[in-house]
Amino acid sequence: MSMFNLAALAATPLQRDPFDFLIVPAFIETEALAGINRDFPPMAGPGNFPLEELHYGPGFQALLDELQGPEFARQITTKFDVDLTDCPTMITVRGYCEPSDGDIHTDSKTKIITVLVYLNTDWSSEGGKLRLLRSATDMEDYAAEAPPVGGTLLVFRRSDNSFHGHKPFEGERRIIQLSWVKPKRVSNYTQKDRSIAKRIKRWIKAA
Secondary structure: OOOEOHHHHHHOOOEOOOOOEEEEOOOEOHHHHHHHHHOOOOOOOOOOEEHHHOOOOHHHHHHHHHHOOHHHHHHHHHHHOOOOOOOOEEEEEEEEEOOOOOOOEOOOOOEEEEEEEEOEOOOOOOOOOEEEEOOOOOOOOEEEEEOOEOOOEEEEEOOOOOOEEOOOOOEEEEEEEEEEEOOOOOOOOOOOOHHHHHHHHHHOOOO
16 A cells, blocks of 8 residues: 555646646655654754665655655656656755755756655744745745645756745754656766765755
8 A cells, every 4th residue: 555645646736836846735644654754764964865875764665665666756757747767866865954954946957856755743833844936036925835744745847947945944854855867967877876976965955
């Protein structure tokens, strides 16, 4: 049985203002979310960590397996009308947010689709909620806001105007990020290639 609410994903319409995105609250089933958080990798501090630098348990591994599985890829392919067949994926994990995180950005041009899954069990702060923005200059002019809680899924198509960011927050903010990237730009990438992974870690800004 899937830990994902794939029916909710299928029923969620793609939004196109100000760029292509969708948000699915409670995308991860409650029981599965508890297992994921139980087995979430310990981290030394802020930053995006590639998988090969982390140690985690079976609940978290199950999440990785489903995110990289054919059914999730099929649904994203259908929703965004994009061919991801030959596109490699890269995954990073983040467990802690510092006050300097969240500046407005569009993501690296190497990316095609960005997937964010938020794993905190509750969220009371006004900061740290990712906003999908209409410009590179105004954090208050946003089309949607995703609280980083409860297995929320956020997916967007990277473009020159895919501006996003969040207001300052310091503390635990658990995220797993999967991106499909352009084959010609990262043709030799694998999750086990440490040298590439370290470069990728530098490319990715906090989401």
